Amino acid sequence: MNFIWDIVLQAEAQGMDKAELLFQQAKEYSPYCEQAFPCINQDRLESTVAEINALYRFSHIFQELLHPELLARPENRDFAQCAASFFDIVVHLLSEIDLKHGLTKREYFVRQLRAELLDGVYGREAAAAVAVMDRKLQFSLANELLTQLQIGTSLRVFRRAVRTAFTGSLLYQSNYNNKELLLYLGEKETKEKAQILQFLLELFLPFGFSARLFWEYHFGIIGVDAAMQPDAIALF
Amino acid sequence: MRIFDEEFDMRSYIKKRLLEIDNLESRRVFTSVVEGLFLELHGEIEAEYKGLEQRVFEEVPMPVEGPAIVTNIIDRRLCDVTDDFLLPMRPEDMRPHQVDAEALLTSLNEKSPFFLYTVFLQADHLEACQFDRPERNFRGVIKTRHSEYTAQFHVRRNLAYRRQIEDLYRIFHLNYLPWRSVCAPYLYKLFDVYIDGIENWNAQEIIEEAVIDFEEYAPTIRYHQVPLWNLETVAIRTSTYPEPCVDKINYEHRIFRHKFQEDARYLVTNSDVSVANIRWTKGDLLITCPLEDPVTWEMYQCNPQDKREYSNRLMGNAKQASFADTLMGVLRQPIKTKLELSRLIQACGYERDLTFAGVELVANFPDKETYIVDDFIRDELRTGTWETAMRLDFQPADYDFYLNRDIMSFLVSVVQRHFPEYECCGRLV
Structure with missing residues (x-):
């Protein structure tokens, strides 16, 4: 974690709400870093209070507020809490602006398509399947959908979509019938997973292709030891 | 649904932080600075992002479409x-x-x-x-x-x-x-x-x-x-003297916008004039044709959809607008998967009567249940002798509704226009 947006993303990854994070200007920090964790390579948030060095990127904004003499003056003594809270909300705003970085036309399109998938433009069943996915997957698949709208349906888009949704999956094309695919998913079948897979097959697999599914167990391939484990071979 | 749904709720966050300040003087200053200035600033930034979003979508070209009938x-x-x-x-x-x-x-x-x-x-x-x-x-x-x-x-x-x-x-x-x-x-x-x-x-x-x-x-x-x-026959005369065009053959006939009803669309129907162009600019209609004198133009005025109740159901071909539909119209990639087809069918707006249940390519399809509503179009690529049929299955909400097969025929005809290589047929399941 190096920057404030890093910290916010890490908080989200740890299941913490952004509103729980409290930013504080650190007492001791390196002038060459925005983060001010005790350990420079820290990769997890230990508490909801995140100490940073806001002067690293935003000294033009904070130089007055963080000036050591500001709160030292007797007439400002009562405002320490106010200044701390103000600092926190401004950093929150800056982190929101940071997170809009890389916003392109394509990103707008992807987001709109995701919203329409969830709104049922592609049907109720598709909407239900998208709703059970996590946000990241929703965006990735909306991106693949946009690609498909741009360049047409292809096995390549289908493969990418399946590989994104099922990271351990393997896709084979039959040598005897090239319209037949063999799809090993590498996961246990659950209701939600089956729903997602059905959605992928219907949205990305061109007409005429069929896919045989292997969920947990791979079919045996002679000569490939990983696929020849006893009690873990699917019949094919 | 807003497309940025992970937005940080700054207003409630500030309320929460405000309550944590126990020094009253500090709290007073915080309130005045933050509510008076900071929230306004934040609102300004938000509004700009929303404006940008709107401009991005306005820039997407809209496919040209005729009026709904x-x-x-x-x-x-x-x-x-x-x-x-x-x-x-x-x-x-x-x-x-x-x-x-x-x-x-x-x-x-x-x-x-x-x-x-x-x-x-x-x-x-x-x-x-x-x-x-x-x-x-x-x-x-x-x-x-x-x-x-x-x-x-x-x-x-x-x-x-x-x-x-x-x-x-x-x-x-x-x-x-x-x-x-x-x-x-x-x-x-x-x-x-x-x-x-x-x-x-x-x-x-x-x-x-x-x-x-x-x-x-x-x-x-x-x-x-x-x-x-929803078509009304109207006759509107050219509003001013026609202006000659650069080609020295044609004249431009202008009809002012106030001659038209605001939310209706108009179709020129004259079959006796050889029209070279029809275009709309700022609500005015410009018709280019070789006639040098003002002409009384025969037109269909297409009335916009109305909420009125009738004894029988209104049957229309209005498409449900969506961004996916616009993109498909602009990028024009062929449909190749089931959900894309399902979306095309759903956009016709009859999903409450018929649910698209599946599609299959079959060798032939005897005992057809549907007809093609565009069967008068003879100048298509279709030869009429197909080797493969595309069978579309629909599940009706009410099996006894007498228009089921006709609505299905309309949906099948819409699909047929995308798939000239197959004979499209519908089936109730």
């Missing part, structure tokens, strides 16, 4: 002549029907069938096909002021209204608009009744009524029905 059918006695949304497809339908005694006599003498009137068969498409069988005859009674005569009748499909739809195809092309299949199921259930012969007919009498025994079809026959659509 809405059709309906109504009992003549219930038809409101002041209705400004749906109008009779033929104005003469509003007059009660009178039999021309002389013409009847001439055709009886020539032994040719005499057209009596048009009836509406409120029944499923397959039943309508049965009703249409050429060998079927019906018996009935012709009543005059003094006596009654037995007579034979037969029915034929009425094609007159469907020809009006077909003429729209020409009009769309004249207006440089791509064709859009029309959903007009009621027009496929209209039948013309003909008198084949009357026993012992006394030629002097005037027919007052013809009562036909339609046997098993009797409960579904409706008389005095008037087909309606």
Whole structure:
């Protein structure tokens, strides 16, 4: 974690709400870093209070507020809490602006398509399947959908979509019938997973292709030891 | 749904932080600075992002589309002549029907069938096909002021209204608009009744009524029905003197925007003028043609969709707008997967009647349940001899609804336009 947006993303990854994070200007920090964790390579948030060095990127904004003499003056003594809270909300705003970085036309399109998938433009069943996915997957698949709208349906888009949704999956094309695919998913079948897979097959697999599914167990391939484990071979 | 749904709720976050400040003086200053200044600033940034979002989507080119056509059918006695949304497809339908005694006599003498009137068969498409069988005859009674005569009748499909739809195809092309299949199921259930012969007919009498025994079809026959659509015939004259065009052949005829109803769309229908261009600029209509004097232009005014209630359901071909649909119209990639097809069908707006259940490519498909509403388009790539059929399955919400197969035919026709290589057929499951 190096920057404030890093910290916010890490908080989200740890299941913490952004509103729980409290930013504080650190007492001791390196002038060459925005983060001010005790350990420079820290990769997890230990508490909801995140100490940073806001002067690293935003000294033009904070130089007055963080000036050591500001709160030292007797007439400002009562405002320490106010200044701390103000600092926190401004950093929150800056982190929101940071997170809009890389916003392109394509990103707008992807987001709109995701919203329409969830709104049922592609049907109720598709909407239900998208709703059970996590946000990241929703965006990735909306991106693949946009690609498909741009360049047409292809096995390549289908493969990418399946590989994104099922990271351990393997896709084979039959040598005897090239319209037949063999799809090993590498996961246990659950209701939600089956729903997602059905959605992928219907949205990305061109007409005429069929896919045989292997969920947990791979079919045996002679000569490939990983696929020849006893009690873990699917019949094919 | 907002596309940025992970937005940080700054307002409630500030409330939360405010309560944590226990020094009252500090809290007072915080409130005045933050609520007075900071939230305004934040709102300003948010508004700019929203504006940007709007501009991005406004920049997406919109595919050119013709106006939506809405059709309906109504009992003549219930038809409101002041209705400004749906109008009779033929104005003469509003007059009660009178039999021309002389013409009847001439055709009886020539032994040719005499057209009596048009009836509406409120029944499923397959039943309508049965009703249409050429060998079927019906018996009935012709009543005059003094006596009654037995007579034979037969029915034929009425094609007159469907020809009006077909003429729209020409009009769309004249207006440089791509064709859009029309959903007009009621027009496929209209039948013309003909008198084949009357026993012992006394030629002097005037027919007052013809009562036909339609046997098993009797409960579904409706008389005095008037087909309606949302097109109004208007004539508008060129507003100013036509201006010559650079090509020294054509003149530009301008019609000012205040001549048009604001939310309606207009189609030029003149078949006698060789139009070189039709375009709209800032609400004005500009028609380029070789005529140098002002012309009275015949037009269809397409009334926009209205919330009004009618005794029968409105049947239209309006598309449900979505960004996915716009993108597909702009990027024009062929449809190759089931969900894309499902979206195309759903965008037609009949998902409450028929749910798309599946698609399969089959070798052939006997006993067709659907027809193609665009069958008058002959200049297509389709050869008419397909080796593969695309069967689309639909699940109806109400199996007894008599328009199921007609709505399905409309949906199948929309799909057919995307798949010239297959013969598309529908099936209720």
